[in-house]
Amino acid sequence: MCGIAGLLNLDRQPVDAGLLQRMNELQTHRGPDAGDTYVANHLGLAHRRLSIIDIASGQQPLVNADQSAVIVFNGEIYNFAALRDELERLGFRFRTRSDTEVILQAWKAWGKACVKRLRGMFAFAIWDFGSEQLFLARDRLGIKPLFYSLINGRQLAFASELKGLQCLPRFDRQLDDRAIADYFTFGYIPDPKSIYAGTHKLPPGHTLLLERGQTQPAIEQYWDASFADPVPVRDQRQLQDELIERLREAVQIRLVSEVPIGAFLSGGVDSSAVVALMAGLMERPVNTCSIGFDVPSFNETEFAEMVARRYCTNHREQTVAVDDFGLLDTLASLYDEPYADSSAIPTYRVCEQARKQVTVCLSGDGGDELFAGYRRYRWHMLEERIRGLVPAAIRKPVFDLLGNYYPKLDWAPRYLRAKSTFQALQREALAAYLHTVSFTPEQVLRQLFTPEFNRRLNGYRPLAVFESHQQQFDGDDPLSLIQYLDMKTYLPGDILTKVDRASMAHGLEVRVPILDHEFLGWANRIPSHLKLCGREGKYLFKKSLEPHLPDAVLYRPKKGFGVPIARWMRGPLADTLRQRLLRGHLQSLGIFNHRTLERLADDHIRGTSDHSVTLWALLMFESSIRRSLSGDQEAAA
Template identity: 55%
Template sequence: MCGIVGLLDLKERREVDRELLGRMNQTQFHRGPDGEGRHVEAGVGLAHRRLAIIDLAGGAQPLSTPDGRVTVTYNGEIYNFPSLRRELEALGYTFRTHCDTEVIVYAWLAWGERCVERLRGMFAFGLWDRERKVLFLARDRLGIKPLYYAEMENGWLGFSSELKALKVHPKFSRELDPLALEDYFAYGYIPDPRTIYRRAHKLPPGHYLVMRQGEAMPAPKCYWDVRFEPGATLSESEAMEGMIERLREAVEVRLIADVPLGAFLSGGVDSSAVVAMMAGLMKDPVDACSIAFGDPAFNETEYAQHVARRYGARHRIQQVDPEEFSLIDRLSGLYDEPYADSSALPTYRVCELARQQVTVALSGDGGDENLAGYRRYRWHAYEERMRSLMSSPIRRPLFGTLGKIYPKMDWAPKFLRAKSTLEALARDSVEGYFHSISVMGDGLRQNLYSGRFKKQLDGYHAVEVLRRHGENAPENPLSRVQYLDLKTYLPGDILTKVDRASMAHSLEVRVPILDHPLVEWMATLPPDYKLRGREGKYIFKKALEPHLPDDVLYRPKMGFAVPLAAWFRGPLREKVRSALLGERMLDSGWFDPAFLHTMVDQHQRGLRDYSAPIWSLLMFESFLRQA
């Protein structure tokens, strides 16, 4: 895995500031400590930090064709590069290395913009074609690898793997985007294509951008989308067989490396499935690592150990404790913009643990989105059935009124906490799903925001992110919310978390369940093969029964969470108060100071559970200190 940086003069062909390009590149040293390279010509500069995985001796970048016409700086892995290489050699192209990078430059020459459609893997790259005067930026289909770009105030365009590289440029605008802040406090992350900065953007997954010197900045173009359309009718046994066959193949192509390779093992279904497949394909025992929590309600290591023993894995465990609060500033620096998924903390530690033994790790990310593993899918299906029984003119005022008068009882047993469900039933399908996934609901955000902030939003509401994607979403209620998560939560939260946490330790993470042929095939499965009754990942679990014990497959889902509510009332009590109620937050102009006090006081007295909002505010406060 690597870090990429580039500069393009959009107006003329001015000389590139080599020293500036080098400093931008150096900010991403952690992404590639094994080497660095730069390519500079009139109006164009490309740079690269390398983490050597394949062809350790011959894969230096930026890489150019022998005539210098095409140069690429690239981050990722192309798993089908051997077959592409043979195809390109048959077309007359001659290769000088054994790495996958060289495939990209000849694929561009052979197929132009459509080259991305031929690539199987995770990637983000910038390619310069001197003859066509074109800079081509591309990102993989699911958004496993990041790519940021921004137009500077002096007419240059910059792109990079992380925002921190763009921030080095003296003409980069650091003006915050109020709409991105609304998105952040709603979702806990900032969905593509926005960033926290008004003038910087994320290239969306499955998109590319073609820029020509002297022309206006174009809009990104979509080259891939997942289609939840019925495929060939499969019996359950056929679907189970197809699932294992495709998963095993997706794992197998990700075992190619010239460096030590291992896996994350949380004890959940997805990571356990990946380890089971690896064990059947590798000669040596799998190197697996897990994170433990002192609180048994969050600790899954018993199940991870069960899987490790079954497959003879070399298994290591590390415990995360409340003192890990000291990582907040470190995490904020990694993400470069507010990011509020608290599982970033154990993810950081599990990556640190893995890197002690391996350079590449396989993860189980993507199973929940593709196979309906989240509990919220079950609740959404229930709410959709309720919505179908009552017309909107009746349902909205009825449940809206019930939602307003029903008390908020975070302290009560779950079956009495009906307020959120009643509020969701008063909304349409997309609004209801937005309500269920929001870190802070509409009412909470309205109470939190200052009057000035509300004016800056000018009526903008974060639900518009889902509505935009909803225009292309399938009709089936379950498939619709899976599609929305694949477009927002997966790249914006899950994959961002793993990329930054792993790259902080110079660790490459590969994601077999997000192999795009597998994703396309899973999308064609009937919805009831994914969610049946109360059982998510139904067909996946059935297929894995010969490979994993029932107590791993069919126990309640725990997730990779941390016990924030207890931490904020106990060992981290004073740290929360000093951060959220200090001058920086109270004087920032973004928040209502009185409500900040109310939120902290009510949580710490046990009257309300504000743990997720408090964490998001802590991460924002840390961002403000480092911005």
């Protein structure tokens, strides 16, 4: 794991070496072991290194043996040894044992098609001296981040994190109105947008190529998740065995490391599966770590301990206070743009704990997306059956009436809180799923913004994010569609962003075997009825794991990695909430309706409604924007 940055001056003026160094220093946390820059007239590349493989000779920026190209790279390529053998047979020479040099020579051999040969997680930039081409690429699922900006039409700048760009003197800090609407809908800003109108994320599975004489980069997609061509199911047991073998192989190739390696163990199905397979592949006990909370209702450590005992892992557990809201501003400095998933707090703590023991950690991220583990999938499919039974001419007015007039019983038992379900049933499938995952319902979103800001949006609806992805979906069933939408939005925008920033803040590399693109490609072809079977999500995944994990881990109710933000904002954070939302920086932006902010805060603090998700999003927005507009990029450097 590393941090990369670079500048290409399109007017061919020399790169400011001091400025490039500054960009690099702001990402030191991503690579605390080493850092260097490379300047060749109008090009500059920078790199921060967390040494994992080829510690002795893998320094970057790296120039290839014939001095024809230079690279900076963040990530790990798991099939680099096989690619190296192939390239050597083609006549290429190597000076290091690193995967970095393999990527560089693969570029020379196969051009931009080289990315299709790489198996791993990556974000890299290559400058080819002969053709004067700048080539950027991001891995298929978006495990590693990459931001870029075309500044004043004269300079292309890129970095692993936004803070690497924010220090540039001509960096455009104009906020993107549509990104703001997206943020308050999703809780994060989906690719390719960033919070700034002039800065973008390179989307997962895409490349960027800027050739000599061009002033606009060409963005091209080289991979997408496919749900076509389902696997024929003749023998479910055989399919279960194949699942385990494929996942075991994905885990095994991620065990190569010259530094201590371990795994997160939350006690959930996915992390437990990874630990179980690691234990069968490693000669030494697996190093595992978990976070426990000092409130029993949030604590899952008994299940982590169950798995640790079964596999005799070297297990470490740390109990932290569930009221750990002091990280609010720290998180804003890590994520650089508004990010509202409150589970970033325990994720930060578990990464902090893991780094005391290991430098590389395997995680179970991706299991819910691949095998339909989220509860919302079950509810969406139930709603889809109702939509199929009740004609739209009847369904829309009936459920519109119920959705509008049924009370929002946030305080009541779950079975009485039907308002959101009624509101979803009045919508078609795509809009209904957006309503389900939204941080802020659409009608509240309009009230949240000022009339002037709503006019600036000019009719834009965040539903457009889902609609654009739906056009590329190649499956044929509604469950696969929402899995695909999550793989394109929630997975890179929320889950993988959360883990990348939290782990890099502590100099920890996290590898995600369940998101191996070959395993994912096979898993996507499993028929939907074997993923969500009745009320059981991850059906085939759990059945496959029965020989490896106890039923108490596999079949217990799913619990999120959450924190009690609703309680915080009625108690210790209530004054902070009022200060920052009603008397702070938000009032100067001209974006938010003060009366709506006041109503949301008052209703929540009094306990008459639960607006905690929207209010947390507002707090994180305020903290992030305050730091951004004040030019503060120092905190996470």
